[in-house]
Amino acid sequence: MSIYVDYTMLNLNDLRFFVQAVDSGGFAAAGRRLGCPKSTVSKRVAELEATLGARLLHRTSRHFVLTDVGQDFYVHARAAVIEAEAAENLVHTRLAEPSGIVNVTASVPNVQFRLADELPRLARAYPKVQIRLHVTDRFVDLVQEGFDIAIRSHFAPLPDSDLVQRQIRTDPIVLIASPDYLARRGAPRSPEDLTAHDGLVANPFAKVWQLSAADGKIVAVAPIPRLFADESIALLKSAEAGLGIAPLPQTIVAPALQSGRLAAVLPTWQAGTVTTTILIPHRRGQLPAVRAVIDFLAGNAAQT
Secondary structure, three states: OOOOOOHHHOOHHHHHHHHHHHHHOOHHHHHHHHOOOHHHHHHHHHHHHHHHOOOOEEEOOOOEEEOHHHHHHHHHHHHHHHHHHHHHHHHHOOOOOOOEEEEEEEOHHHHHHHHHHHHHHHHHHOOOEEEEEEEOOOOOOHHHHOOOEEEEEEOOOOOOOOEEEEEEEEEEEEEEEOHHHHHHHOOOOOHHHHHHOEEEEOOOOOOOEEEEEOOOOEEEEOOEEEEEOOOHHHHHHHHHOOOOEEEEEHHHHHHHHHHOOOEEEOOOEEOOEEEEEEEEEOOHHHOHHHHHHHHHHHHHHHHO
C-alpha cells in the first residue's frame, strides 16, 4: 500500500516561519526577526502541522522543543528555504550588486594575519553586504550553527564531508629567529646544527621538526625545547624576544622579516606547509553575497 502526499499543499512561507522559529529558539524571537507578531508565527507553524498531520514541536509556556519527526523535517525544510532563496536570487541578482548578511567563522590567526586587513576592503567593495564574523579556534559545525563560510588552516588534508572545499593558499612553514639570538648563538648552517639551538615548539608531543629541501631531501631534527605554545602570536613574539628558533607560516612572519625584527634561518629548508581552505555548505555557496565574499577572499589570497 502506497501513501500519496500532495507536496503542493505545503506553503513555502510556512516552512520559512517554522525554520525561523527553530533557528531563533522561539516564536517571539522569530517574530522580531521576521517583523511580525509572535501570534502570526505560532499560527503559521500550527497550520503547517495541520497540513502535515504531524506535531513538529512540543510547546510549553516558556519554550518549545522539536519532536523527533520535527527534527528530521527541520533539516529538509531549512534546505528548502535556502534553495528557494538561491532560486529567487539567481533570477535577478546574477549581475546585481550583492547584498545581505554573510556569516563567517575563522580562526584567531586567520583573522589577525589576514581578515583584519581584508575585511575593510571587502566592506568597501560590497557596501550592501554585511559580514558577521565569529572568531574561534573551535571546530565549528557550519550547518548546525548557521554559518555561510568557514576559513580554516590545516596541515593535513581535511576529511571528506558534504561541505564544498575551496583551497585558497598554501604557505611554507619557515624557520625564523631574532637577529639578536643568531648573533649570540650563531646561525645554523645545516639542519643538524639545530640540535644545539633552542626551539620554540607548538606541541610538546611533536618535538622533532621534519625539514625538507627543494631537491626532496628530508631531515628530522630535534632542537632543545625552550618554550611550548600552541598559539602563533605567542611563538612569534617569543622569537622576536630572542628566546629561540620557531617554525611558523611564511604569511605570519613576513612583516617581521621585512622590518628586520626577525631573520630567516636555513632559508633553503622548510618545516612543512599549511593550507588555508574556505568551507561552504553547498546550498549557501549559491547565494550571490556568499559567492562574492568567497571570490573576494580567494582572489586576495592568489595575489599574495
